[in-house]
Amino acid sequence: MVQEKLNLILLTGRTIEQGVGKESGKSTDLYFQSTTMVYMDETDMNKLSLKNNDHVILSTDEGSVVLRAVKHPRGAMPGLVYIPYGPWANAICSTKTTSIGMPSFKGTPVEVKPALDQPILTLKELLRKEFGR
């Protein structure tokens, strides 16, 4: 059955494309493409009736961000979404440091909804929206 939204767990981490992007330059297209995507499990994508590269909006207590949903290419990870590190992932990451200095980059509860007609902000647009610069 197609659902309107899903409550999942957000993980952020590294991918090789993000790594090459960050070394080439944070304004490169490669960095943008590799950090504005979210890996989802195939069954979760089916529940929301999503196709590869459909836009989704992810919301947490910290805010929301529009990203491109991509099917996780290996194995199963139901209930989890994975965004490569970058300003887009951090727009919604939890700041809770549990009193040891480390924010919770893995494990923030997140609500995922399809957002087919909403655009993904560029780095400059995102910074202007968040910090007014």
Place this chain on the structure above:
Amino acid sequence: MSIIKSVTCPVCGCLCDDIELTIADGAVAQVKNGCAMCEAKFFSHNNEHRLTTPLIRKDGKLVPISYDEAIQKSAKILANANYPILYGWSSTDCEAQRIGVALAEEVGGVLDNTAVVCHGPSILGVQDVGIPTCTLGQVRHRADLIIYWGCDPWSAHPRHLERYTSFTDGRFEDSEWKSYLNKVKAAAGRKKLRSLERKGVLKERHPHIAPIVGDNKPPEILNKKGRKLIVVDVRKSMTAEMADYFLQVEYGKDYELIQAVRALVRDQELDVEKVAGVPVEYLQQLTDAMTSCEFGVIFFGMGLTQSAGKFRNIDVAISLIRDLNMRTKFAILPMRGHFNVTGANTVFTWQSGYPYGVDFSMGYPRYNPGETTVVDILMREESDAGLVIASDPVSNFPRRAVEHLVKNPLIVIDPHMNATSLVGDIIFPSSIVGIEKEGTAYRMDHVPLPLKKVVDPPAGLLSDEEILTRILNEVQKIKLKKLEVA
């Protein structure tokens, strides 16, 4: 055209020192032996994203300014601040980090490095229980069981397997490269068959089924001769696909999984069927592989330090190694990210006594993670100025923490335009350490290696070390003047 051999790569904690560069017309023309990130970094020294002149924010826009003026303005900001943050340090050399400690002490600020959002919890775990460890050379020559726990070296440290673990020929252990190639060939064959089925050339035999968790019984291969590679992760990463066995743990349950393995290592029985989504029977096989090896190593990454439990996960993982050392020989190593984050911890420790989150505001170094760490200070909105060097917190900190960083004067030192330099107030371009400046960096196993200068920096560009030294001198002058006036 010239060829420079044995260059150290300034990208990740592997610090591969076998890179061969071809230099033509003062620029890097070819990179040999490196990974994709290494190539991207060496070619980035003359790309269009390079900063070429100092910039200052005027009426909301960044406009060019001279080094002298930028240094004077920065020194003024730092000298007049009550509680400045000096953050970053992991992508520069130890020489610049040393000046950084002196500057932080002079301005009474907080000195923190990227370990705080990376392996900070590992350091806390080590401070709790110590660490039985070794250098990567030992792993390369002797280890017959490699376990990657909560890390994906294929993506973050691409040559780690090839240089230090499974795919390298050591003195006493052989490379597993050939058996991996056979696996890849078999997988490619299956893929081709499926593609032919989809196109209708072959009759449909395997309907597509979405993969499921837990379909991962430890194969006979755990009894195989030679090096074994095991990956423990919450998702099937690229490294997991290469492994002899991939064990999928439920999110946030690494702690209980490690505790269960500890119980099994001590020959205790578990009266449950599953732990963290893994059948106990599988865990028993994993434990057997661990206790029967000659020399095993666990490498761990952000999967442990950033998930629920954080430093407690590390604490228990190190305790597991202690237990295993009663049965066989085992070691554990963190997979450090930036090429010189280990150096930052080391330099800070021998200068101030503490590895990160060092607060000089009382006139002497104080360390209390959770209080003197940069994200907490930003969340409490306590800092009143910031200096960011060789890192990009605007990309890598949670948004709400960045909001306070941006509200106050922000000085940025970096070779490239990144998210932090886009929102900063004073931006210094610097030469790239390891490409345009020589220096020292510490590999993830605490082995210091020299970085080479292979090309000249763009005309007029100063190094991190020079910029920091000049800011420090200027701050000292301002402070002296203040004393004279008083």
